[in-house]
Amino acid sequence: MPTVAILTALSLEYEAVLAHLTDVEKLTEPRYGTKAKRGRLPGTPWRVALVDMGEGTLTAAAITTHVLSWLDPEAVLLVGVAGGLKDDIEIGDVVVATKVYAIHGGKQTPDGFLARPEAWRASYRLMEAAKEALRGRAHFKPIAVGDVVLADADSELAQRIRTSFNDAVAIEMESSGVAHAVHLAGEAGALIIRGISDKADADKSRADAGGSQPQAAANAARAAVAVLRELEPKPTAPQPRDSDPREGPFRSSTDAPTYGGDHIDFRGSTFPGPFTAKSVGQPPHGDGQ
Template identity: 80%
Template sequence: MPETQSTMAVLTALPLEHEAVLAHLTDVEKLTHPRYGTRARRGRLPGTPWQVALVDMGEGTLTAAALTERVLSWFEPEAVLFVGVAGGLKDDIEIGDVVVATKVYAIHGGKQTPDGFLGRPEAWHASHCLEQAAREALRGQAHFEPIAVGDVVLADGASELAARIRTSYNDAVAIEMEGSGVAHAVHLAGEAGALIIRGISDKADADKSRADSGGSQPRAAANAAAAAVAVLHELAPRQRPPQDADLDSAPPESPVRGPSYGGDHFDFRGSTFNGAFTAKSVDHRPDSGAGR
């Protein structure tokens, strides 16, 4: 697979989410990180310019943050999509719906006092470029709303945690366990963008087990994977800046061409040289005695 092809990282937390994305890829190869042993699948997404580096990370925000950073340094992707399932928090969000996170809340930060729990929320916004591509690709097919993230499976709509989410994160329409770790790691990296795409597999209440046993998770995972594929069909790779172009193919006078070594001299044509510079003029006439 050509290394020059643009790479998109797609991360999942559950095997069924991983398989839902993998079903869309061709020419898949297995890769192992040479130092840490992390496994990945890399394949082409037909009909797009993308090669996809797919990693099944496992559950939890800490794992997600650590492995997202590893994926960023390993594959140097243009962006990261986190694709999987979530619990719905609003009555108008149905099982099987797709939610694209416009904002990701980390819900467990705060201070416990005698007067109650005082929330100290953190939030990360979706990459504008990725969100715009998603809105175009999924127009009328997905909800674009904030989501809540915490290291807990919420299966009780009457719990203290559910009540706190309703009061402190009232605009969140879904809850899951990894998105804040992914978003934070990408934010710290400072270059790639992140987009969280979740299929709703339950209503984050006491009926969660019944919904799961009825096959809601594979359905939600398949819908999220299909949404991610649609986004990648809409999204174009970034254009390389001139300094990343093939300098060998540029003419000597080209502004993208830097100094070249000619065996016994440097050619600085088309380049900028900063600093002290001393030049020596040499008379090359046969009888000049130059160079003696």
């Protein structure tokens, strides 16, 4: 079965996704010891490899790289919670990131901070599946990412985001690391799905204490499942019948040269010493010498 990797940063996000899987097995990456649980997603052709990678962009990039080389997933989904940045983004809403901004790149000058952001776009294939699965049930907007918990809507950072990343509707701490690692690998696509657990303001602690994080994580997990129910695995390239690997993937054995008489085909053969061919049951040639 084809594999999708789902990454989370918090245990409550991990548990929200795990609740949707069946036939779960434990996996350990042999070199670095990265742990995963892999299970089936009922009603889909997918196996899901679930990894609790921890918080922060650097950790996210490193663990994503491990997962890509270890499990070779067709797609990588980052599923979890985020803080909302817009008045029309409510606690409990789901945001699917069309674009991921790394907000801390820039130049500090006497005239202020000049943003020099990096940005990664979502996989077109995954975004098409998400739009079909979540139409009318999620916001498809950019998000901002930095190694910071934003809990002050009046701070200098909040103002900078409003000025330099005005279309970002949420902020969190891992997506840029995941998106960059997937971009460098060049095979799997990435999709970021976030449930809004607070408004990135002074009321963040109150919202968290009221149970907003588990609810937001559950909403994001349900959205991820809906996307995977819509997403189809990539088609497998057909292999030629009776192909000879020494002749290339598209050469049939019927195209190979044929030999008769006393010719012997030594292609691909190795011999530890001298080789002597002897005719068995055939009359000698000439005078028998």
